[in-house]
Amino acid sequence: MRIVFAGTPPVAVPSLDAIAASRHDVVGVVTRGDAPLGRKRVLTPSPVAARAAELGLSLIKANRLRDAETEAVHSVAPDLGVIVAYGGLLRAPMLAVPRLGWINLHFSLLPRWRGAAPVQRAVMAGDTETGSAVFQLVEELDAGDVFSLERRSIGPDETAGQVLEALASRGAGQLASVIDAIADGDAIPTPQSGEVTIAAKLTIDDARLRLSEPGDRVYARLRGVTPEPGAFVLLAGERFKLHEARLARGADRLATGAFAARGGKVYLGTATHPLELITVQPAGKRPMGAADWWRGLQRPEELIAE
Template identity: 50%
Template sequence: MRLVFAGTPEVAVPSLDALAGSHHELVAVITRPDAPAGRGRKLVASPVAQRAEELGLPVLKPGHPRDPDFQAALRDLRPDCCAVVAYGALLPQSALDIPVHGWVNLHFSALPAWRGAAPVQHALWAGDEVTGATTFRIVKELDAGPTFGVMTERIRPADTAGDLLARLAEGGAGLLVATVDGIEDGSLEARPQQAEGVSLAPKITVDDARVVWDEPAVGVDRRIRACTPGPGAWSTHEGERIKIGPVTVCPDRDGLAPGVLDVTKNAVYVGTGTVPVRLGEVKAFGKKQMGAADWARGVRLETGARFA
């Protein structure tokens, strides 16, 4: 089939590579426009755009997929199907109607669970034991289209959102190719999603990522891992924001009041609503990321200090 691929972040690159290496004819790539990045805030092409250029593929960067010029260019490409992974813009019906077999999305959850922008983060935060990836035909309602296939992935105890998403991106790339193969030969038929079990996964904000030390240790742990690497869990010490990496729950250690720090030679512990947690790496504003004990020595932190 003639394919057009739509995607933007690094997590979409494995699917782009898989489709480019398949027997299908990948004729173009759609991605979001170049965006400011780094200290200089220079415009930088998306990871998908950069990889597409390496592969020698034409790249379309519409300001919005409703743009008439973009839709005309897409029609001229005559795609049989458009494959989508984390493109980042809502598709109007006029664009959805262009490819013969519609737009097939790879979504990083086992639908109908966790529809929305942050399915991996919400699965971790909720303490799910298993998640997955699903291919489905895009319809106007968010992530509600009929599904083609699903893969499952067990969530490991120390997984961050970045860890889990990387595995789903690799496994999901094979699922996406298999889905396109099945659409081509007629062996796959999209089936409506179940009405039961729907849950929503809205984007996680910086405010959401603030650690609530009154929560049980397991909740603190889940929030931090769900927000790693982005937007990054954080707390404040003496009014300064500190980014906090994954922690270790310490059920055998004496309790501390929520947010209170216990500083030893080689470790920093923080009280929660239940048992303490041991800090891993932290990052103060304008500083490099470092181990919590090194940070504590640098700022001369003592036991009894507090995170707010």
């Protein structure tokens, strides 16, 4: 088949590679426009754009898919559209362009966690299982019939980034199998069933830890927002980032928001079990080991995180 692919971040690259290596032809790649990155805000192509260029594939860069982009996709006469984390909605005119419509690889057990941040929301909610679904794209958000659903457990210390990377790798093969089945006429989609939950895009407020909550909930939030947008607490009114930490279930409890150093380890109090801090980043400084940060403080016993 002739396939047009839409995707943007690193998690979409394994799927693009899998399709490019298949018996099908990638006749076009749609991705979001170059974005400013780093301290110097240098305009940088998306990971999918960079990989498509390496593969010599035709690119369409657009943050919104309007008439011009729809016509550009129409001009390559695709049989099937495939989307993986593109980062924008496809409206009816674009959905109608490929002869067989569009399919989507989504990183959740649909209909649980429809939306922009399914893995992050699953981890934050304390889910112990997630997965990936390949489904028929329709105008309603992530509501189409499902061709394939694969499950995966979430480890007690896994971050959203780690889970997403694993799902992206395994999901690429899952997606390729569905594409082959569609080409062979063997694909049978099934309507979604079960409770619908929505995985809204993460905001900076989601990344702020609520230390008055029980430790397991604080830790779930920290894991869910790692690596992006990145967990933090407020320290003297400024963001104090927690790049790496773990729940210290056997450690003595601390007052909510209090810090303590014991046996060369630094802890931060929650409503129950404290967090053991491993890598932190004070405002205006680079990431550093928590023990190194602690040793550089003049009055560490007076610190209270909010």
